[in-house]
Amino acid sequence: MDFTLFFPLLLNGLIVGALYGVVAMSFVLIYKASQVVNFAQGEFLLVGAWVCWWLLTTYPIPFWAGFLVTMCFMTLFGIILQVVVLRPLIGEPVISVIMATVGMSIFFQALMKWMFGVFAKPFPPIFAADRVQVLGLQVQPVYLLSLAVSLFIMLGFWWFFTHSKHGLAMRATAFDQQVAQSLGVSVPRVFAMSWAISAVVSSVAGVVVGVVNGVSSALSFYGIKVFPAVILGGLDSIIGAVLGGLIVGVLENLAQWVDSEFLNWGNMTQIAPFYALVIILLIKPYGLFGTKNIERV
Amino acid sequence: MVALTPAGDYRTSYAADMTIFPTRNSRIAMLLGILLACAAPLVLGRYELGLLINIGTLGIAALGLNILVGFTGQISIGHAAFFGFGAFMSAWLHEEFHIPVILCIPLAGLGTAVVGLVFGLPAARLKGLYLAIATLAAQFILEDFFARARWFTGGVAGRMTENVSIAGIMFDREESYFYIVLGFVVVMFLGAANLMRTRDGRALVAVRDHYLSAEVMGINLAYYRTLSFAISSFYAGIGGALYAHYLLFVSVEAFNILFSIQFLAMVIIGGLGSVMGSLLGAGFMVLLPEVVQAVVDQLAGGAIDRTLKLGANISFLREMMVGASIILFLVFEPNGLAHRWRLIKAYWKLYPYSY
Numbered sequence: 001m002d003f004t005l006f007f008p009l010l011l012n013g014l015i016v017g018a019l020y021g022v023v024a025m026s027f028v029l030i031y032k033a034s035q036v037v038n039f040a041q042g043e044f045l046l047v048g049a050w051v052c053w054w055l056l057t058t059y060p061i062p063f064w065a066g067f068l069v070t071m072c073f074m075t076l077f078g079i080i081l082q083v084v085v086l087r088p089l090i091g092e093p094v095i096s097v098i099m100a101t102v103g104m105s106i107f108f109q110a111l112m113k114w115m116f117g118v119f120a121k122p123f124p125p126i127f128a129a130d131r132v133q134v135l136g137l138q139v140q141p142v143y144l145l146s147l148a149v150s151l152f153i154m155l156g157f158w159w160f161f162t163h164s165k166h167g168l169a170m171r172a173t174a175f176d177q178q179v180a181q182s183l184g185v186s187v188p189r190v191f192a193m194s195w196a197i198s199a200v201v202s203s204v205a206g207v208v209v210g211v212v213n214g215v216s217s218a219l220s221f222y223g224i225k226v227f228p229a230v231i232l233g234g235l236d237s238i239i240g241a242v243l244g245g246l247i248v249g250v251l252e253n254l255a256q257w258v259d260s261e262f263l264n265w266g267n268m269t270q271i272a273p274f275y276a277l278v279i280i281l282l283i284k285p286y287g288l289f290g291t292k293n294i295e296r297v
Numbered sequence: 298m299v300a301l302t303p304a305g306d307y308r309t310s311y312a313a314d315m316t317i318f319p320t321r322n323s324r325i326a327m328l329l330g331i332l333l334a335c336a337a338p339l340v341l342g343r344y345e346l347g348l349l350i351n352i353g354t355l356g357i358a359a360l361g362l363n364i365l366v367g368f369t370g371q372i373s374i375g376h377a378a379f380f381g382f383g384a385f386m387s388a389w390l391h392e393e394f395h396i397p398v399i400l401c402i403p404l405a406g407l408g409t410a411v412v413g414l415v416f417g418l419p420a421a422r423l424k425g426l427y428l429a430i431a432t433l434a435a436q437f438i439l440e441d442f443f444a445r446a447r448w449f450t451g452g453v454a455g456r457m458t459e460n461v462s463i464a465g466i467m468f469d470r471e472e473s474y475f476y477i478v479l480g481f482v483v484v485m486f487l488g489a490a491n492l493m494r495t496r497d498g499r500a501l502v503a504v505r506d507h508y509l510s511a512e513v514m515g516i517n518l519a520y521y522r523t524l525s526f527a528i529s530s531f532y533a534g535i536g537g538a539l540y541a542h543y544l545l546f547v548s549v550e551a552f553n554i555l556f557s558i559q560f561l562a563m564v565i566i567g568g569l570g571s572v573m574g575s576l577l578g579a580g581f582m583v584l585l586p587e588v589v590q591a592v593v594d595q596l597a598g599g600a601i602d603r604t605l606k607l608g609a610n611i612s613f614l615r616e617m618m619v620g621a622s623i624i625l626f627l628v629f630e631p632n633g634l635a636h637r638w639r640l641i642k643a644y645w646k647l648y649p650y651s652y
Contacts, residue, residue, distance in 0.1 A: 037426040088628045094425045095372050099565055100627045102374070102558055107620030114613040224437075227430045235426075271441045274434035281431050282419040 005260065009253040015143050017249020018150035022205045023222050024229040024241035025157060026198035032174040032236055033194035036086055037098050040105040041202060042223020047108060048074050048203020049210035049219055050116050056124055063124075067207065071200050078199030079192045086195070087188070109220055120216035146208040153201055154242060161238070170194060174236075228273035231280060231287045240288075248273045315494045317487075334479055338472040346471040348583055353478040354539040356579035357485050359563040360572065361532025364489060366561070367570035368498070369525035370505030371420065372429045375436035376533055376560040381443060381552030383409040383534030384541035385450045388458040398461045398542055402481070406534035412439075413530020420526055421519040424508070436554055443549045455548035458541045478539055482576075485532060490572050492528070501525055505570075555616065562623045568633025577634040585622065586615045 023041060030038045051073055055066040085104060089097050160167040172180040173190045181187050206219055225248060233244030255272035280288060308314040318324045338346060362376045387405035390396050396404065416435045420428055443450045450456055460469040461477055468474045492498045500521050503511035512518050541547045559582055567578025593611055596602045607614065630637060 037429065085624055085628070092627070092631060095366060095370075095569075096565075096627050096631060098372065098426060098429055099561060100624055102561065103620045103623030103627070105620070106555060106558060107617050107624070110613040110616035110620065114610045114617070224433070227433060231427070231430060271437060274437045277434045278419060278431060278438070281423060281427060285422040285427060287427070 006257055009257050010250065013250035013253035014246065015147050015249070016252070017246035018147055019205050019209060019245070020222065020225055020229050020249050021242035021245025022150050022153050023202055024226045024233065024245045025154070025238055026201040027226045027230060028233075028235065028238050028241040029157075029194050029201075030198045031230075032238075033170050034082075034086070034191045036101065037094070038198070039098060039101040040081075040108065040223065041198075041226055042220035043105050043108040043112075044074070044078075044199045044202035045206030045209065045222050046112050046215075046217065046219045047077065047206075048199070049206035049215045050112055052203075052207045053121060053123060053210060053215045054116070070203060070207065074199045074203040075196045078195040078197070081199075082192045082195035087191070105220070105223070109217060113217055116215075118217065120214035120218070122214040123211045140212070142208075142212045146212065149204060149208055153204060157201075157238060166190075166193060225273065228277040231277050234287045244288075248276075251276060317490050317494065331479075331483060335476070338475050343471045346475050348587070350471065350475055350478050350543055351540075352576070352580045352583045353482045354536045354543065355560075355563065355583060356536075356576040357482060357539065358533045358536030359560055359567065359579045360485060360489050360575040361529040361536070362560050363564045363567070363569065363571070363575045364492070364501070364532065365525050365529035366564055367568075367574075368493065368505060369501045369522065370508075371424065371522060371525060372426075372561075373432040373526075373529065374429055374554070374557055374561065375416070375432040375434075375439065376529070377552045377554070377556035378436045378439035378443075379409050379413055379530045379533035380537040380540070380556070380560070381547070382412055382439060382530075383537030384458075384547045384552075385443065385456060385537075386534065387538035388456045388541050388547055389449055391459055392456075397463075398459055399463055399477075402461075402535060402538040402542070405538040406531045409534025409537070410527045410531035413533075414523060414527045417523040417526025417530075421522040433554075436557055440549075440552065443552065450547070450549055453549060455546055458545050458547060460545070461542055474543055478543070481535060481539060485535060486572060486576070489532075493572070497521070497524070502570075555619075558623075559619060562619055565623060566626050566633055568635030571633065571635035573638075574633050574635030577638070581622075581634065582619070585618055589615050589618055 023045065026044075027038055027041045030036055030041075048070055052066055052070040055061065055069055056063065059066075081104065085100055086097070089100055161171055169180065169185045170190050170193065172183065172185055173187055177187055180190075205222070209219060209222065226245075229244035229248045230241055231244070232247050233240030233242070251272055252269045255268040259268040318327055334349075337349060341349070358376065358380050362373060365371050365373050383405045386408045387398070387401040390401045390404055390408075391398050416432070420431055423431055444453065446452075460467055461474065462468065466473075468477050493502070500511070500516045501524075503514070503516055504518060504521050504525075508518055563578035563582045564575060565578070566581050567576070568574030590611065593602075593607045593614070596607060601607065626633065
């Protein structure tokens with residue numbers, strides 16, 4: 001057995017898993033606030049990363065400025081999507097809402113390919129140092145950045161939902177829309193806000209991944225990887241989503257390690273989470289930590 | 298839904314209420330439609346016939362998805378994978394066991410139904426978005442299987458398929474293969490329309506409308522959800538096999554998630570829970586790229602073409618149109634083309650006193 005590959009893969013799994021966790025968190029945010037299953041979550045990453053890339057390569061502005069402009073753009077983007085596409089579908093069956101987000105997903109994926117081409121494009125370099133030493137392992141600074149960004153976003157979510165007025169309003173809406181409305185919470189505004197926050201947070205993850213791997217349409221696959229993560233963590237638990245993301249990231253990389261050591265099947269990185277997903281759903285139809293709905297006729 | 302029957306057409310027995318074609322005119326229209334389709338190869342060119350064949354094969358698979366989504370209320374985002382399984386299975390059966398192709402097609406349907414059962418068993422306890430995610434997993438697992446199983450699919454190189462031949466007659470041209478597809482379309486669509494008149498069909502609709510009430514009335518939920526998965530995969534397998542023997546080549550990459558989404562788009566655009574709607578939806582999705590192509594050809598060389606580089610990016614434009622048409626139909630016409638057709642019929646039936 002060869003363990004030289006094991007620890008770098010484990011570390012990689014944790015870093016990628018933290019990013020999955022961030023995306024899963026923003027997915028759960030939308031689901032909790034507005035009961036919409038967003039199949040276009042990956043396109044938020046994609047659009048955000050491309051916009052940031054375009055700003056940085058077209059105008060001579062520093063990274064942080066381009067990043068801020070991207071955030072503003074994504075806020076508007078999320079609100080517009082919610083108002084134009086999702087608001088008319090309130091009250092429609094689940095299948096219609098799911099299909100609308102699927103439609104958005106392929107629309108924006110194709111649009112991005114049209115505007116920016118199909119090939120991966122690297123970000124302009126941000127860090128001077130190429131590698132740094134952490135715990136005896138050679139690590140690229142962008143990886144450290146992505147871990148820091150993920151932790152920062154998670155802390156931000158925690159603060160937002162426990163200490164800020166808007167976050168509390170959002171939790172109230174998720175708990176019971178009518179009660180929230182009667183207490184003076186504007187439900188349409190909460191819906192729009194949840195989409196805006198979700199778009200911004202996902203696009204941060206998109207920019208980070210873009211800085212590491214270059215920007216390409218492969219980014220939208222993160223939106224699909226979110227599903228194993230949320231099923232593992234339960235759809236309505238934000239902490240569960242983070243945990244699920246970490247588990248999926250580690251699982252992927254462990255599957256790759258097992259595969260390279262023993263099985264030699266290839267492509268296990270992409271597929272292993274989906275096998276895990278099917279098995280979990282077979283045993284627990286509401287996910288590992290999801291709440292089971294009790295329904296009455 | 299208001300049943301629009303001519304004045305004076307009162308049903309006096311259950312049997313009369315459940316006929317497949319309620320009026321004499323609808324029977325005549327049906328026969329005329331089939332006769333007209335039979336005459337198509339005499340009039341149309343090969344390209345148009347090819348489009349019609351595509352509408353037929355995709356329409357059969359879309360009908361299967363409609364039985365699952367529109368009649369049973371279960372969503373599936375992995376239909377193209379089952380479609381592909383049918384395509385590979387038919388080609389594999391013919392090559393390995395030398396079964397005549399015309400028998401391979403229904404056998405492929407049955408084989409795909411078994412695979413559908415395997416994925417349908419976990420799905421029997423799921424609904425709504427959990428099911429959507431489980432079928433998404435099925436899509437990726439099957440896609441991975443296609444790439445891996447070289448004995449079955451030919452691996453990355455893909456698999457060649459043979460033409461259909463019955464009693465020495467080769468159905469190797471669009472003009473002749475059209476009749477094979479037409480035969481399958483008629484049988485499969487009549488089969489689905491009949492299924493909906495049976496006890497099992499009504500049980501499926503009951504599961505869709507209110508699954509708790511259905512269970513209280515003694516309908517076995519797990520059984521009917523799995524059954525509808527199997528039926529839907531059966532249709533997908535037949536459609537896929539017909540598709541394979543028309544193109545004569547099946548590649549592993551063809552059956553991706555975008556294709557699955559196109560099937561869902563057909564069902565939604567055609568009309569959820571409408572048998573003929575599936576065919577209308579397939580027609581829409583087959584003709585949409587043609588319309589995009591025609592529009593781009595019209596604009597070719599103009600200022601719009603130069604600034605947006607339409608010609609080089611037409612495949613992306615088509616994908617965008619698929620996405621946009623799904624959203625637009627959901628927002629403006631959630632009941633699909635079948636509903637629009639019903640409204641048009643009602644308009645003329647009630648003209649000029651529409652209230």
